[in-house]
Amino acid sequence: MNNSQTLSTKHWYLFSGWVLVSLLVFLRPVLALVRLSLSQDDSSYLVIIPLISAVLLYLEREKLPQQTSSDKMLSGIFLLLAAVIALVLHYGASSKGLGVQLSGWILALALVWIAGFAFLFGKAALRAAYFPFLFLLLVVPIPNFLLDRIIFLLQQGSAWITGVLFDIVGVPVLREGLVFHLAKVSIEVAKECSGIRSSMALFIVALLVAHFRLRNFWNKAFFVAFGLFLMILKNGVRIATLTLLAVYVNPDFLFGRLHHQGGVVFFVLALLLLLPLLSLLQRNEAKKEVVAEPS
Numbered sequence: 001m002n003n004s005q006t007l008s009t010k011h012w013y014l015f016s017g018w019v020l021v022s023l024l025v026f027l028r029p030v031l032a033l034v035r036l037s038l039s040q041d042d043s044s045y046l047v048i049i050p051l052i053s054a055v056l057l058y059l060e061r062e063k064l065p066q067q068t069s070s071d072k073m074l075s076g077i078f079l080l081l082a083a084v085i086a087l088v089l090h091y092g093a094s095s096k097g098l099g100v101q102l103s104g105w106i107l108a109l110a111l112v113w114i115a116g117f118a119f120l121f122g123k124a125a126l127r128a129a130y131f132p133f134l135f136l137l138l139v140v141p142i143p144n145f146l147l148d149r150i151i152f153l154l155q156q157g158s159a160w161i162t163g164v165l166f167d168i169v170g171v172p173v174l175r176e177g178l179v180f181h182l183a184k185v186s187i188e189v190a191k192e193c194s195g196i197r198s199s200m201a202l203f204i205v206a207l208l209v210a211h212f213r214l215r216n217f218w219n220k221a222f223f224v225a226f227g228l229f230l231m232i233l234k235n236g237v238r239i240a241t242l243t244l245l246a247v248y249v250n251p252d253f254l255f256g257r258l259h260h261q262g263g264v265v266f267f268v269l270a271l272l273l274l275l276p277l278l279s280l281l282q283r284n285e286a287k288k289e290v291v292a293e294p295s
Contacts, residue, residue: 011068011120018116022109029105036102036141042151042196045204049139052208056132064129069122078115082108100143107140131211138204147196154194154232161236162189162243171244184247187239195235198267202231205271209278216288219281226277234270 023030037046085108089101114133118126126133142150159178166173166180174181178189206227210220 015116015120018120019113022112022116026105026109026112029102029109032102033106033139033141042147042200043141044197045200046139046141050136052204053132053136053139056135057129060129060132064121064125068120068125070120071118071123071126074123074126075115075119078111078118082111082115085111103141103143107137110136110139135207151191151194151196154196154199154235155189155191157232158193158195158235158239159189161233162239165236165240169244171247180243182243182247185243187243189239193235193239195231195238199231199235202227202234202267202270206274209274213278214281214285216281216285219285223274223277223281227274230270230273234266234273237269238266 034047036043038044085104089104089108110133113136114126117129117133121129155178159175159180162180163173163175171182180187180189203224206224210223214220214223
């Protein structure tokens with residue numbers, strides 16, 4: 001039988017201990033995750049996800065019910081899922097060929113953390129803290145076969161936007177797949193030009209802004225979806241801008257600082273494009289609340 005008790009600092013200390021012990025148990029995959037994040041640009045965001053989740057949990061602690069009730073059944077379900085994943089990874093030879101080993105171990109670790117929270121705080125608290133723990137799942141590295149597919153889609157989308165922009169400004173160009181042949185230069189929307197790193201950063205920012213600034217689920221979903229579209233749009237604008245500067249100003253623009261370090265500029269521009277939509281959605285929600293209030 002579950003015993004209800006007042007939420008206290010003791011619960012947070014116990015949960016912190018649970019996290020630390022699990023980190024030791026999963027030390028090898030954790031270290032592999034850190035090495036991956038520090039060595040690959042498209043995975044650089046991984047190490048900060050648990051930190052952001054911890055901050056989110058702290059900021060939303062007041063939403064947790066003051067009376068906690070340990071939910072052993074729910075905790076056991078999450079632990080069982082983690083155990084099944086660990087067993088499959090340990091004994092399943094096929095998983096090694098798919099390159100999902102690290103992803104599976106980190107997912108199991110995240111489930112262990114969720115299980116610990118459910119055990120100490122209960123189902124109601126876990127429901128109240130749904131966003132920090134859903135956000136935590138972003139720490140799971142995207143498997144290589146899936147990451148390659150995402151990068152390819154970003155390349156295709158960026159190439160399409162680039163082609164549209166060339167048509168708008170009236171630049172004569174011959175396109176062959178991901179390659180554009182212009183009068184003075186030829187460019188290819190390669191993997192390095194997919195913008196996966198800044199795209200993930202924009203996606204994370206859109207998620208956080210939607211959670212804190214919007215209340216309606218569909219408004220949140222639309223805002224994040226628009227952020228996904230901006231990932232592709234800002235990358236296509238960047239490629240087209242650099243190409244036009246190389247053709248009409250100086251070919252060195254394709255090799256200079258704007259090419260290698262200018263992603264921040266276009267990332268900021270994408271964020272600025274999100275602001276009008278955010279303002280519009282907030283006003284829409286405010287109007288609906290006024291209409292819903294009893295006279």
